[in-house]
Amino acid sequence: MFKVEGITQIFGGLTALEDVSFSVAPRSITGIIGPNGAGKTTLFNIVTGLYTQTKGQVYLGGKNISFFEPEILARLGLVRTFQNVELFGQMSVLENVMVGLHTKSKSGIFSCAFKLPGQIKEEKIVRIKAQQWLEFTGLADSADVAACNLPFGKGRLLEISRAMAVEPQIILMDEPAAGLNSRETAGLAELIRKIQALGTTIILVEHDMELVMDVCESIVVLNLGKKLAHGTPREIQENKAVIAAYLGED
Amino acid sequence: MDNSSQLVQYVLSGLSNGAIYALIGFGFAIIHNATGILNFAQGEFVMLGGMFTIFILSFLNLPLAAAIVLAIILSTLVGILFERLAIRPLKNIKPLSLVIITIGASIFIRGAAMLIWGKDTHALPAFSSNNPLYVYGATIMPQHLWIFGITLLIIIVNKLFFSYSILGKAMRACAYNAHAASLVGIDVKIMVLLSFAVSAAIGSMAGIIIAPLTMTSYDVGIMLGIKGFCAVIIGGMSSGLGTVLGGLLLGLLESLGAGYISASYKDAIAFIILLLILFIRPEGLFKQKETQRV
Numbered sequence: 070m071f072k073v074e075g076i077t078q079i080f081g082g083l084t085a086l087e088d089v090s091f092s093v094a095p096r097s098i099t100g101i102i103g104p105n106g107a108g109k110t111t112l113f114n115i116v117t118g119l120y121t122q123t124k125g126q127v128y129l130g131g132k133n134i135s136f137f138e139p140e141i142l143a144r145l146g147l148v149r150t151f152q153n154v155e156l157f158g159q160m161s162v163l164e165n166v167m168v169g170l171h172t173k174s175k176s177g178i179f180s181c182a183f184k185l186p187g188q189i190k191e192e193k194i195v196r197i198k199a200q201q202w203l204e205f206t207g208l209a210d211s212a213d214v215a216a217c218n219l220p221f222g223k224g225r226l227l228e229i230s231r232a233m234a235v236e237p238q239i240i241l242m243d244e245p246a247a248g249l250n251s252r253e254t255a256g257l258a259e260l261i262r263k264i265q266a267l268g269t270t271i272i273l274v275e276h277d278m279e280l281v282m283d284v285c286e287s288i289v290v291l292n293l294g295k296k297l298a299h300g301t302p303r304e305i306q307e308n309k310a311v312i313a314a315y316l317g318e319d
Numbered sequence: 320m321d322n323s324s325q326l327v328q329y330v331l332s333g334l335s336n337g338a339i340y341a342l343i344g345f346g347f348a349i350i351h352n353a354t355g356i357l358n359f360a361q362g363e364f365v366m367l368g369g370m371f372t373i374f375i376l377s378f379l380n381l382p383l384a385a386a387i388v389l390a391i392i393l394s395t396l397v398g399i400l401f402e403r404l405a406i407r408p409l410k411n412i413k414p415l416s417l418v419i420i421t422i423g424a425s426i427f428i429r430g431a432a433m434l435i436w437g438k439d440t441h442a443l444p445a446f447s448s449n450n451p452l453y454v455y456g457a458t459i460m461p462q463h464l465w466i467f468g469i470t471l472l473i474i475i476v477n478k479l480f481f482s483y484s485i486l487g488k489a490m491r492a493c494a495y496n497a498h499a500a501s502l503v504g505i506d507v508k509i510m511v512l513l514s515f516a517v518s519a520a521i522g523s524m525a526g527i528i529i530a531p532l533t534m535t536s537y538d539v540g541i542m543l544g545i546k547g548f549c550a551v552i553i554g555g556m557s558s559g560l561g562t563v564l565g566g567l568l569l570g571l572l573e574s575l576g577a578g579y580i581s582a583s584y585k586d587a588i589a590f591i592i593l594l595l596i597l598f599i600r601p602e603g604l605f606k607q608k609e610t611q612r613v
Contacts, residue, residue: 117502143504157495160488168492171485172504188484195485235503 070095071239071270076125078111085111086294098261098271100285104314107291109274113243117149118142144172146238152247154224158217162208162227165216166199169234199234206230206260222253239270246277258284324456329578335463337570338470341563342525343547345477346518348558352494353514355414360425361522362544367394368523369535370432373441383444391523398519402512432537443530462531469528473521474563490514542586549593555603564605
């Protein structure tokens, strides 16, 4: 189970997040929505270890992971994707995913640097696994393309492939549908369900309400750094405070 | 010696110096790609390689091969210590400040070397015989062949490591996007440490293989460091073919310039090339312009 408790983030004099708490059931899909500036990406950055929160705790599977470094979190099974796709540009699509498998490779740094046969075997296994992840996300055809030459939508899929190669317990996606056309978004919804079927918990920050209402089982609404509501898509759609925050009514 | 054999002589010595510059350039590129730092202490690793070998030979009486291996290990340890003591503690600092720290470290290492080993120039024995071979009327020392062979070997190993091993890929990933690399579980700090270790090892090897030809002393790192820097700038900061070509080009121009114009301009040529490249093609001679996504 994933849980945040009393997360508060103050930048200078600005309170970006104030006492935000919620928990997420294993293998569920949770959406985090809210108007711009609500603190959604800040929350992601805290959870994934990029920011250090002013106050509050983050738990994964009962373990307090509040102040862990990003690479430790990835090894514990918490990964993320970015709103502005972040790839290893000059490396091929396949290599990008292979790097995601780096933490899974068994031989340590020195054994793998010096034992050539083991190294070759390992590289082969990693290559095959990476290929399988590309098939999973539908990128197998682009395996040898340099990542920087991918169209945006495929870049996003590559980021997801790379994150999934870590075999995470939980994947956080920051606006996965941003910049995608409607066909790509439909494909994304299907992919998100496939990821869930593997037993992975998913949290997404998203502005595309259609996608959120379609795939999410529960939704957390943030507004001005505070949690406004938490419920099923239906409950959220009927929640007066949420409607007011979005439409600006009093 | 007639004109053509003179030319062959200049080309041969230019290429062998160029190979050394390329290796030193590799050291710059590997650290720069992993950290964004220009490590101006790179030349000191080169000096340490030669000086450690001489020191081990004269004090421990080990055979040459053992002394060389030990010297490379010691230089690598210095590289690791340098990263741990001078680079890592300052993690949230601008690259420019780190560059200045590397200059400080280079002065420190050079000073320490002078205190320990003195200001004398030392010669390392050649790896195999001292009998010159003759190629088209030009003389070539067996040591030149060692330089070409070892350089080629390092280039190949380097290429295989960064292209095919998972660890090499992880290091490249850090170079392209350290942020994203840490989020897929790569320990960027280890990769940075490793880049210093690898650079120190390659640098010290360069220092060792050239020492029998040019002699070595506590201050050879300054000039060799600058030449290596020049090679890597020509090569566009790549740890690949660009820098190899950059080093060879620099070595050739230097040697031809010294031969046909004046030997006193030898070092000036490196500086002129460095300035020209920085003015005209700061992205390097061989690097393609970044392709823009349409």
